[in-house]
Amino acid sequence: MNTPSTPSLLAATAAPGPSHHRRGLLALALAPLLAATLAACKKAPVAYQGMDITGAEYARDFQLKDAQGQVHTLADYRGKAVMLFFGFTQCPDVCPTALTRAAEIRRLLGDDGQRLQVLFITIDPERDNPTVLGAYTQVFDPSFIGLYGDLEQTAAAAKEFKVYYKKVPTGSSYTMDHSAFSYVFDPLGKPRLVLRHEQSAKACADDLRQLLQQSA
Structure with missing residues (x-):
């Protein structure tokens, strides 16, 4: 039986060759770039x-008519953010506000x-x-x-959007008690935000701007 020579044993146990070394250095060099890429993805x-x-x-869709009698759903506004509010034209304060x-x-x-x-x-x-409805919104x-x-x-529609409303008698007529928040949908028609009635226009605009930038 032939016994390996000492030089052969040394060669077998030697450190990895130049190609292994280069790959190791390359991996070290790319590590920061990979970490930055992962951070950007998250x-x-x-x-x-x-x-x-x-x-x-919930608040997924509706099927209602506009002032011209045309039926609308959220899909009709695909590509735009939508702000939706439930109210009534004789509302004294909340709706016009x-x-x-x-x-x-x-x-x-x-x-935007x-x-x-x-x-x-x-x-x-x-x-x-x-x-009445068409004239009111145009104002x-x-x-x-x-x-x-x-x-x-x-x-x-109110049930789907978790909106409360109730007819309240007032003498010979009536008024409506109702929820006072607005829904916001992204350009894909997905419900994304509920804006509280007390939020300022600037706070709402800041939220919508961020939402639109995400969808750009």
Whole structure:
């Protein structure tokens, strides 16, 4: 039996050759770049001032008519952020305040204001006929769209969006008690934010700007 010579044993146990060394140096050099790439992929979550409802399984859609009688769903506004508010045209304070704020939000967004569609869904279809609804929304901004349904459709939409409303008698007439928040949907039509009534136009615009930048 042949016994390996001493030089052969030394060669077998020697350190890795130049190619192994180069690969090791390359891995060390690329490590910081790889770490930076991974960090960029894992972006820190956006801190909104409104309530983040990303992934919500409610407020998913509606099927209602505009002042011209055309049926609309959220899919009609794909490519834009949508701000949606439930109210009624004879509302003395909450609704006009919300829509005035919405107009100011569009102004604060500058060019991005063109990427925001504001929708107003009436909870009082008995009085808010198409003519009244169309004229009301136009007062605040020509781009705003008023939507309505019959009593059953209105109740179904409010239930889907977890909106409270109730008819309250006032002498010979009535008023409506209702929730006072706005929903925001991203350009893919997904529910993303609930804006509280007390939030300022600037706070809302800041949230919408971040949302639109994410979707750019």
